[in-house]
Amino acid sequence: MANTRDLRRRIRSVKNIAKVTGAMQLIAASKMRRAQQAAEEGKAYADKIQVVLSDLVASLDQENLPPEAALLTQREVSKTLMVLVTPDRGLCGALVSNILRVAATIVRDSKTPVATVSVGRKGETFIVRTGNELRAAFKLSDRPRFEETTPITRIVVEEFRNHKADRVVIVYSDFKNLLIQRPVVTQLLPVEPSKAENATHSSYIYEPSAAAVLERIVPRYIETVVYHAILEAAASEHSARMVAMQKATDAASDFVEDLTLDLNKARQEQITGELLDIVGGVAAVQTG
Amino acid sequence: MAKLQLDIVSATGAVYSGQADEVIAPASEGEIAVLPSHAPLITTLRPGELRILNGQQETSLAISGGFLEIVNNKMTVLADQAEEASAIDLAKADEALRLARQRVAELPKDQDLDKALAELRSAHVRASIARRASDRRSPPRQR
Numbered sequence: 001m002a003n004t005r006d007l008r009r010r011i012r013s014v015k016n017i018a019k020v021t022g023a024m025q026l027i028a029a030s031k032m033r034r035a036q037q038a039a040e041e042g043k044a045y046a047d048k049i050q051v052v053l054s055d056l057v058a059s060l061d062q063e064n065l066p067p068e069a070a071l072l073t074q075r076e077v078s079k080t081l082m083v084l085v086t087p088d089r090g091l092c093g094a095l096v097s098n099i100l101r102v103a104a105t106i107v108r109d110s111k112t113p114v115a116t117v118s119v120g121r122k123g124e125t126f127i128v129r130t131g132n133e134l135r136a137a138f139k140l141s142d143r144p145r146f147e148e149t150t151p152i153t154r155i156v157v158e159e160f161r162n163h164k165a166d167r168v169v170i171v172y173s174d175f176k177n178l179l180i181q182r183p184v185v186t187q188l189l190p191v192e193p194s195k196a197e198n199a200t201h202s203s204y205i206y207e208p209s210a211a212a213v214l215e216r217i218v219p220r221y222i223e224t225v226v227y228h229a230i231l232e233a234a235a236s237e238h239s240a241r242m243v244a245m246q247k248a249t250d251a252a253s254d255f256v257e258d259l260t261l262d263l264n265k266a267r268q269e270q271i272t273g274e275l276l277d278i279v280g281g282v283a284a285v286q287t288g
Numbered sequence: 289m290a291k292l293q294l295d296i297v298s299a300t301g302a303v304y305s306g307q308a309d310e311v312i313a314p315a316s317e318g319e320i321a322v323l324p325s326h327a328p329l330i331t332t333l334r335p336g337e338l339r340i341l342n343g344q345q346e347t348s349l350a351i352s353g354g355f356l357e358i359v360n361n362k363m364t365v366l367a368d369q370a371e372e373a374s375a376i377d378l379a380k381a382d383e384a385l386r387l388a389r390q391r392v393a394e395l396p397k398d399q400d401l402d403k404a405l406a407e408l409r410s411a412h413v414r415a416s417i418a419r420r421a422s423d424r425r426s427p428p429r430q431r
Binding site (some may be wrong): 038041042044045046048049052055056145146203204205206207208212213216217220223224227 | 295298299302316317328329330331355357359364366368
């Protein structure tokens with residue numbers, strides 16, 4: 001049985017850990033709410049631009065596409081670019097390893113070379129460690145703003161335009177709810193506007209011209225998708241961290257209970273031992 | 289007469305939602321005024337002022353570019369950035385304009401001039417709209 005001093009020290013240190021994880025849990029909770037709110041607020045724009053784009057694409061003359069439609073055109077894939085969105089920090093349960101597993105699968109199963117643009121440190125170190133090509137690495141603030149995410153899009157579009165990548169995907173973890181965050185892979189380029197429900201008004205007037213609108217709306221659309229993915233990833237990260245920290249705090253308080261029990265036992269044993277010594281001593285004096 | 293249902297959204301959230309009798313928007317080909325029952329239209333916007341007339345009320349917003357869609361009396365503005373004129377801090381807008389000017393003047397040769405100019409343009413628009421809004425407010429002392 002460990003002595004009481006050691007037990008007391010361990011109880012103290014576990015309590016301190018619980019304090020830290022408890023604080024981290026609260027911080028993660030408030031950050032998650034903010035990220036979720038930001039994702040919610042951006043949704044109207046994202047939905048609308050999707051509808052406008054698919055209307056526009058539906059109205060294009062498929063035989064005679066303007067040069068601006070290059071970002072929409074499928075071509076033979078000889079190189080893939082992956083945008084890998086991960087947290088900067090750990091302590092968020094299985095989130096990082098889940099995303100990295102998906103990323104590793106993409107790299108392994110691809111018949112073509114895969115270069116990566118990383119957003120977040122965990123993805124960056126993973127790509128470097130596994131010896132894959134890292135084209136660019138971004139680090140965003142805790143509360144990503146729209147302007148911060150546009151350089152990512154710029155690089156991606158440039159690579160695609162210059163035929164350095166023929167297909168671009170983005171890998172991030174989608175925020176389902178507090179307990180479920182699922183890694184998802186979405187194709188960024190060439191743009192595949194879903195044949196949207198309301199893509200019925202092909203009689204639009206386009207000003208200055210359909211091609212001119214297309215030229216501006218497609219990059220904007222990609223920016224929106226990237227921004228949205230990053231907000232989802234942020235909400236996922238914070239909720240995963242919140243749950244992980246809550247578990248850690250619970251485990252710590254369980255552990256404190258166990259240790260306290262051990263401590264009490266040890267203390268009682270010690271007292272019993274001392275009593276026995278005294279009783280024995282007294283008996284020895286009396287008989288002697 | 290029917291009214292337009294107007295929604296202005298930017299990437300970071302909804303900016304404005306309401307009814308309108310007439311909307312005057314800075315389309316890239318020139319200012320357009322939209323009345324109810326307009327034909328379906330999609331146009332790009334340049335930085336400028338978007339004015340909403342509803343009855344006696346007039347609302348003015350600074351827009352830094354984006355898209356505008358009209359269909360079935362529903363008008364949606366997908367703005368890069370949008371702000372109600374009365375919410376713009378004039379002093380800050382002027383300061384932003386000064387900085388944007390300085391940036392263009394001091395720009396190294398190979399840098400992205402177009403982008404800096406675009407920023408300058410929207411800073412200019414923002415400041416002048418804010419000035420007009422505050423002029424309108426102060427002399428007759430409404431509200």
